Structure formats: C-alpha cells, structure tokens
Amino acid sequence: MITLADVTVRFGAIEALPSFSLQVEEGEFFTLLGPSGCGKTTALRSIAGFVSLSAGTVRIAGRDVSQLPSGKREVGMVFQNYALFPSMSVRENIAFGLQVQRRPKSEIDRRVDEIAAQVDLSSEQLAKGVAELSGGQQQRVAIARALVLRPKILLLDEPLSNLDAKLRQQLRLQLKELQGQFGITTVYVTHDQEEALSMSDRIAVLNRGRVEQVGRPEEIYDHAATEFVCTFIGEANKLSPRLVGTLVEHGGAELDPAKPSYIRFERVHLAEDAQPTAGVLIPGTVTARTYHGPHSRYRVRTEHDTLQIVLTEGTGLRPQVGQEVKVAIEPTSVLQYSGHPK
Ligand SMILES: Nc1ncnc2c1ncn2[C@@H]1O[C@H](COP(=O)(O)OP(=O)(O)O)[C@@H](O)[C@H]1O
Ligand SMILES: [Mg+2]
Numbered sequence: 001m002i003t004l005a006d007v008t009v010r011f012g013a014i015e016a017l018p019s020f021s022l023q024v025e026e027g028e029f030f031t032l033l034g035p036s037g038c039g040k041t042t043a044l045r046s047i048a049g050f051v052s053l054s055a056g057t058v059r060i061a062g063r064d065v066s067q068l069p070s071g072k073r074e075v076g077m078v079f080q081n082y083a084l085f086p087s088m089s090v091r092e093n094i095a096f097g098l099q100v101q102r103r104p105k106s107e108i109d110r111r112v113d114e115i116a117a118q119v120d121l122s123s124e125q126l127a128k129g130v131a132e133l134s135g136g137q138q139q140r141v142a143i144a145r146a147l148v149l150r151p152k153i154l155l156l157d158e159p160l161s162n163l164d165a166k167l168r169q170q171l172r173l174q175l176k177e178l179q180g181q182f183g184i185t186t187v188y189v190t191h192d193q194e195e196a197l198s199m200s201d202r203i204a205v206l207n208r209g210r211v212e213q214v215g216r217p218e219e220i221y222d223h224a225a226t227e228f229v230c231t232f233i234g235e236a237n238k239l240s241p242r243l244v245g246t247l248v249e250h251g252g253a254e255l256d257p258a259k260p261s262y263i264r265f266e267r268v269h270l271a272e273d274a275q276p277t278a279g280v281l282i283p284g285t286v287t288a289r290t291y292h293g294p295h296s297r298y299r300v301r302t303e304h305d306t307l308q309i310v311l312t313e314g315t316g317l318r319p320q321v322g323q324e325v326k327v328a329i330e331p332t333s334v335l336q337y338s339g340h341p342k
Contacts, residue, residue, distance in 0.1 A: 001026040001185045002047060002153060007056035009042050016042040017209045019056065024153075024187060029179050031188045033196040034206030035232065040189040043206070044155050047187060048077050061152060076146030080158040082138050084130045090141050091116075091126040097149045115148045119178060135163045136171055143178065153185045160195065172199055193233045197221060205229045227260050227337040235308070236262035239334065242304040243282070250280045253331030260337045265297070265310040267333040271326035272319065273311065279330035286323045300327055 002024040009017040016039050024030045032040045045051045046058055049070035057066045065073050084093050091112055098108045116126055119140045130138060139159060146154060159175070160168045176199050179186050190196055196203050197217040205212045205220060205228075213225040224230035239247075241257040248255050255261065269277040284302035298309045298319065307327060319325050 001028070001061060002187065003057075003059040004043070004046065005057050005059070007043075007046050007058065008054045009039075009046060009051050010054045015209065017046070020046075020209065020211065021056075022204060022211060022214070024185060026185055027183050029176065029186045029188065029199060029201045031190060031196045031200040031203045032206055033190055033193060033203050033233075036191055038206040039209040040191070040206055041157055042209075044077070044157055044187060044189050047073075047153070048075050048155055049073050074150075074152040075155055076149060076151035076153070077155040078139075078142045078146050078157065078159050080161055082142040082159075082162075084138060084141060084145070086129075086131055088130065089126070090121065090128055090130060090133065093130055093141055094126075094144045094148055096145065101149075111148055112144075115144045118181070119144045119147070120174075136167050139163070139171060143175075147182065147184075151184070153187065154179070154182075155187050155189075157189045158191070159188075161190070161192070168195075175199070197233070205232065207232075224335060227262075230262050230335055230337065235265045235310075236335070237265065237268065237305070237307050238262055240304045243302070244334070246282065246304075247280050247329060247331045247334065251329075251331035253334070255331055255334055255336060262335045262337075263307075263329060263333050264335075265308045267330070268307055268309045269328040269330075270300075270309065270311070270319065271328050277328040279328040279333075281326045281328055284325055284327050286319045286321050286325060289319070289321055300325060302327060 004020055004022040007017055007020045008015065020043060032043055034040055042051060046053060049065065049068060053066060057064050059065065060073060094112045094115065095108050098111060121140055121144060125133065125137065130141065133141065160171055163171065172195060188199065200217055202214060202216055203220050204214045207228050213220060213229050220229060221234055224233060230236055239261040244255050244257040244261045247253050248257060271277055271281050282302045284300040286298055287301050288299040290297045295310050295312050298311065300307050300309055
C-alpha cells in the first residue's frame with residue numbers, strides 16, 4: 001500500500017533519512033518507533049508530501065506520488081499538537097478540509113455528522129469551541145478532521161504524547177478500535193515502546209534515520225535483531241562475559257562470552273520460586289525490592305553481575321532484602337549480538 005524506496009531526505013548538512021526503505025501493507029497498523037531525532041517525523045512527512053526528497057521514491061497504492069503535492073496524495077495526517085484552529089467550533093474544524101474543497105453545505109454537514117458519530121463526538125460537542133474540550137476529545141476532533149476527507153491512509157505523529165498517562169492508555173485502545181473499524185492503512189509514529197508494542201500490527205524500529213528491524217511486536221520483543229533494538233525495547237540485563245562463561249560451562253550453551261549478551265528482566269527466575277525453574281543456578285543476594293502491584297522488581301547481586309528480576313505477584317515468593325537466593329538462567333533466554341551498539 002505504501003512503499004518508500006531508497007528515500008533520502010537532507011536538511012542542509014543533516015541527512016535525516018539516508019536511503020530509507022519501507023513497505024506498509026493495506027489495512028495495516030504500522031508503527032515507526034525510535035528515540036527522538038531518529039527521523040520518524042521526517043519519514044511520515046515524506047509519505048504525506050511535506051518534505052522534498054533528495055533521492056528515492058514514495059508509492060501509494062502502486063502509484064509514484066514522489067512529485068505529487070500533499071493535497072493530491074489522499075493522506076490524512078494528525079499532528080502531535082493536533083493543530084486545530086482554536087477560534088473555530090469543533091464542527092468548523094472538522095469541516096475545514098471539505099470547505100477548502102468547496103463542497104456544497106448540505107454534503108459538508110452530512111459528512112461531518114457522520115464522522116462525528118463514528119469517533120463518538122456528540123452534536124453538543126460539535127457546537128462547542130475547540131478550547132472547551134478535553135485533550136482526549138480534541139484528539140478525536142483531529143482524527144475526525146483527517147478522516148472526513150476519506151483518505152486512503154492515515155498518518156499519526158505522536159498523537160497521544162501530550163496527554164496524561166491514564167488517558168493515553170484509554171485512547172490507545174480507542175484509537176486501535178477506530179482504526180480497525182475503518183480498516184484504514186495507518187502509519188503511527190511514537191517514541192513510546194509500550195505504545196508501539198500494544199497497538200501495532202508491525203513495527204519498524206528506527207535509529208539514526210535507518211531501519212534496525214521490522215516485525216510483529218512479539219518478534220521485535222522476543223527476537224530483537226540488533227543490540228540497539230534489544231536495549232531500546234523492553235528492559236534487559238547486560239550480562240558480563242564471566243557470567244556468560246558460567247552459562248557456557250554449566251549449560252552447554254552455544255553462547256560466546258565475548259559477544260554483547262542480554263537477558264530480559266522477566267526471563268530471569270529464582271530457584272526458590274513456586275513455579276518450576278530450569279537453567280543454570282547462580283547464587284546471589286537480594287539487595288533491593290520494589291513493589292508494583294501485579295509484580296515486584298528485585299535486584300540480586302551475584303558474584304560477577306547485579307541482575308534485575310521481575311517476579312509476578314501471587315507465585316508465593318517474596319524474598320526479602322538480604323536474603324540468599326539462587327538465580328536461574330536458561331541459556332536459551334540469552335540474547336546475543338555481534339555488532340557494536342550504535
Ligand atoms: N525542518 C528541519 N530542518 C532541519 N533539520 C531538521 C528538520 N526537521 C528535522 N530535522 C532533523 O532531522 C533529524 C530527524 O528529525 P525528525 O524526523 O523530526 O525525528 P523524530 O521525529 O524521530 O524525532 C533530526 O536530526 C532533526 O534535527
Ligand atoms: Mg517527531
């Protein structure tokens with residue numbers, strides 16, 4: 001549905017995207033994930049037609065749109081700050097694009113009412129000023145304003161990042177539901193890995209204008225392809241070469257102590273846990289515990305490493321600070337990389 005082929009975007013001396021390629025399938029919820037400044041917005045703007053390409057092509061539905069002005073690409077874009085017109089009513093904001101297209105008033109009214117109902121904005125809310133709405137409602141207005149033009153694709157640039165944590169959680173679900181309902185091909189930009197994991201069909205992890213990995217959330221999390229992806233997504237202990245050496249010695253593992261090695265916090269177990277554990281046992285001492293409701297987090301000092309562990313509450317195990325424990329590490333849970341961190 002969307003293909004970026006060797007797209008290069010420069011801002012003066014900065015090469016924001018060096019030969020960037022990506023493919024998004026029809027109907028997909030596709031996320032560009034990466035730290036600030038890695039080129040997510042630039043990639044999105046390349047699709048929308050808001051930046052000029054130094055090289056490469058953008059295709060939408062099989063058609064080369066590289067030279068096409070933004071207004072002719074049939075894309076809807078929602079910005080981080082919503083970019084609503086503060087002095088206009090909600091209705092006027094949503095109607096704006098149709099007005100620019102000089103549609104008849106009856107058609108505009110009908111389409112605004114239709115889309116408002118679909119994104120759950122009441123007729124009372126339509127009459128209000130934008131400033132009278134909450135952040136979450138404004139966000140729906142911004143989405144309605146994009147969707148009312150019936151775009152082929154929807155581009156969302158960090159649409160939830162101005163909202164507080166609780167609302168963000170709710171809106172993730174709503175947004176995902178809405179996307180499913182419309183079946184519209186969506187490219188979503190975020191620096192928030194949890195958001196990406198929970199909402200996306202597929203994720204592209206970006207680093208310095210380059211794609212590090214593309215995959216389903218589970219693939220990205222369980223089989224991070226690079227050290228950057230492993231450390232950017234989720235939480236992982238970096239293992240010392242000596243600890244990896246111990247695993248090799250006792251676990252018969254095909255691990256190389258010289259390579260950068262990681263294990264996710266929740267993949268480290270304790271032999272004392274009620275749940276059966278397998279793997280190489282390493283003695284250690286609990287040095288800290290924090291309680292988080294459904295789970296607790298521990299720091300355990302072993303001979304060579306201090307490991308962080310996440311234990312689900314309700315397994316019956318609550319070791320105290322100072323307690324001697326045995327850490328269980330399954331060598332197959334270790335993630336190893338050959339490259340250097342970028
Ligand atoms: N209009 C611009 N002029 C100059 N540099 C820019 C411009 N837009 C982005 N950049 C630079 O391009 C790089 C990528 O930026 P951006 O795509 O906004 O990243 P992200 O959205 O991932 O935070 C950054 O180094 C940024 O400073
Ligand atoms: Mg950005």
